Amino acid sequence: MNNKHLVLQTDFGLVDGAVSAMLGVAYTVAPEVTISNLTHEIEPYNINDASYRLLQTVAYWPAKTVFVSVVDPGVGSSRRSVVAKTTAGQYIVTPDNGSLSHVAKFVGLESVKEINEEVDRLPHSEKSHTFHGRDVYVYNGAMIADNESYYDNLSKEVSVDSVKTLEITEPELRDGVIHGVIDILDVRFGSLWTNIPLELVEEAGIQTGDKISVQIYHDDIKKYDNQLLFGHSFADVAVGETVGYINSLIRLGIAINQQNFSQTYNIGTGNDWLIQIKKVKGE
Structure with a gap:
């Protein structure tokens, strides 16, 4: 072989x-x-x-x-x-x-x-x-x-x-809020791949089925603010609805089922695209 x-x-x-x-x-x-x-x-x-x-x-x-x-x-x-x-x-x-x-x-x-x-x-x-x-x-x-x-x-x-290296921002949990960045896109489908690992999601007390608050900022301007399901996969929500999930690199992703999140909300990637995640109280 x-x-x-x-x-x-x-x-x-x-x-x-x-x-x-x-x-x-x-x-x-x-x-x-x-x-x-x-x-x-x-x-x-x-x-x-x-x-x-x-x-x-x-x-x-x-x-x-x-x-x-x-x-x-x-x-x-x-x-x-x-x-x-x-x-x-x-x-x-x-x-x-x-x-x-x-x-x-x-x-x-x-x-x-x-x-x-x-x-x-x-x-x-x-x-x-x-x-x-x-x-x-x-x-x-x-x-x-x-x-x-x-x-x-x-x-x-x-x-x-x-070896020359680029800045890689570390996510962190502060007062129940996870602070991270949008590293890259799942390009063909427009889902957001963050730098937030599953371990930090769990440390924030977020479990599958919970509702999470998602805020996205670019240059200190809020670009997105919504509450959505933290699920296993896209199929946990109806077509056109948003969902949080754990991607193939075991990090938090944000998607719209069968639609392009990045294009829909004009969201980019890189260290200047900040994302904040927290569990919605009472969920």
């Missing part, structure tokens, strides 16, 4: 040949590798979303799987190119621009090697400076997927602590 896995993530989309070129390089370098796509629909330049999608996915792949994540607004600049090995044994090849933030915090990094962009790259690509996804990242990713010792032979190990 082939256990050489390469998983690709970019903000390139599929409207041109960029992703196909990356696939071609990978198959040329490692003909026996199995290539899968995490997503190529990251919002252009959105490093935070790239970081979160890696967290959403990496832990479900076996050790030795190699991820290539290319959301690289600084391509051609002085930012480093790196390979990180997680504490669970997967590898992530990526620009060192914050895309390792969530994996570093919630999974852990065992070691990190810097890629020499002048040497460790697709042969004869030295004159190209704007497509490192093809020339640097997928090339190195395929080399590691084909033979794990390639990682060991990368000459420059760097400190795990030196």
